[in-house]
Amino acid sequence: MTVYGFIGAGNMAGAIVRGTIAAGTSPSDVLLTSAHESAARLAQATGARHLEAAAELVAASDVVVLAVKPHMVPAALEPLADALASRRPLVLSIAAGLTTERLAEMLPAGTRVVRAMPNMAAAVGQSMTALTAGAAATDADLDAAGALMGTVGRTLVLAERDFSAFTALAGSSPAFVFQFIEALARGGVAAGIPKAQAVEIITQAVLGSALTVQAEAARSTQTGGGRGRTPADLIDAVSSPGGTTVAGLVALERAGFSAAVVDGVAATIDRDRTLGA
Template sequence: MLDGKTIGFIGGGNMAEAIIKGLLAGGFSPAAIMVAEPTPFRREFLTSTYGVELHEENLDIARRADILLLAVKPQVAASVLAGLEQVISPDKLIISIMAGISTGFIEESFNNGARVVRVMPNTPALIQAAATAICPGRKATQQDLEIAREIFSRVGTVVTLAEKQMDAVTGLSGSGPGYVFAFIEALADAGVKNGLPRDVAAQLAVQTVVGSARMAAETGEHPALLREKVTSPGGTTIAGLHTLENGRFRGLIMDAVDSASQRSKELSGK
C-alpha cells in the first residue's frame, strides 16, 4: 500500500528516526521520505545517515507528502497544526504519534474532513521491537488503517484499538520502557550491593529481563505460571517475592500506569 507514496515527517527526533530506519530496512526508498526538522545538527545527521530529504520548514514537507506523520511533542501540537492548516486537504493521510493528542483535536484544527490515524508507539522502535497501538479518526478509512499498520509493523508489533483506550496504551506500553529500565537499573544496583562487579551485574540484569520477556512471548503462558516455575517451596525466589509483595511492587506498577494514563488525558485536555 505504500508503493508510490511519499511520507513526510514533521519532526526528526528519535521516534521519527526509528520509523525511518524501519521503512528503509523494509525496502522503502529514501527518496520517498522527507523530514522537517528545525535543528541544523539533526538535519545533517538524518540526511547523512539515511539519505532522506531534509527541510527546515514544515510547510515545505506538508505540501508535497502523500502521508504526513506528525512526530512533535504534544506541548507544541496546537502551534504546529495551526501552521499546517493552509496546506492540509482531505486527500492527505495524517498519522500522529503525539502522545495524548486526540484525532478529534487534529480534525478540528484542520476543519476540512482530514483523514487522521492516531498511533502510540514506544522507544524500542529504535531497534525494531516496538509495541504500537493505532486507532482511526472519524474520516479515516480501512485502507488508511492498513497503511498505518504497514508502516509501524516495520518497527515492531501493532494492535488496533478504540481511541478511548489510547490513554491506557500510553500509560502501559508508551511509558512502560521507562519502568523496565528503572527495574533493570535496580537489579544491577542490587547485584553491586551484594558484591558483583558493576559490568557483570548490568550484563546479568539486562539478560535476565530479555530472557524472561522472550519466555513470556514465545511460550504464550500466563506470567503467573512462569513465575511459579521459578518459585520453589522455601527457596530464594519466594523469599524475594515476599519482599516485593511487602513493598506493594505490583500495586506500584499499576499506580505508575494509572499516573501516566492520567497525564495522557491531561495533555489532551480531558
C-alpha cells in the same frame, strides 16, 4: 511506492525513518522537514530527502507523519491548510496527547487522520505502538499506518479511550523496567558483582523472561496450540517449594511490590488524562 513526508525530525521520527528505509522503502521516497537543522542531519545520515518548505513536502507526500511536539502542532499545521486540502494525504500523528478529534479540528474538513503512539524501543526496532483511526480514516488508512509503524516493532489497533492506559503499559513502563533493572543491579553489587556485569546478567534475564511470556501468549492464539502459560503460571514454574525464588517473591510482596506497580500504572493514567484534558 508510498511517499512518506515527516514534519519534524526528532528521535522518534528518526527511528521510524531508519526503520522504513531498512524495511525496503527507497530513501528518495522519504521526505523530511523541520524548523531546525535536525531534518538536514537526518537526511544526510539516511539518504532521505530534506525539503525546506513544509508545504512542498505535503504536496509530494501520500502519508504525512506529524512528528513535532504536541504544543507545536497548531503552529506547524496552520500554514499547511491549503496544501493539505489540495493533496489530501493521510495524516499520521505521533504527537502525544492530541486526540484524533482535536487533530481534525486543526486540519481541513475530511482529512484522514490516524493517531499512533509508539514507545522509545522504536530506536531498536522493538516498539509497541497503538493505532487509532479518526472519523474520516478508513481501514486501508489503518493498514497503511500499521505498515509504517510495523517497521519499528509491533502494532495493535486500540480504542482511543484506552490510550491513557496504553501510555502506562507501553509508553511509561520502559522507565519502570529500567528502574527494576537498576534495583536488581544494586542488589548484585551489594553481593559483590561489578555493576556492569550485574547489568549484563539482569538485562539478558529480563529479555529472556519477556520473550518467554511472548512465546506462551503466541501459543494461546495458535489454532490447536493449546493454552499458553500466563505470567502467574510461569512464576509458579520458577518457584520451587521452600526455594530461593519463592523466598525472594515473599520478601518483595511484603514490601508492597505488586501494589506499588499497580499504583504506578494508575498514577500514570491519571496524569495522562490530566494533561490531555
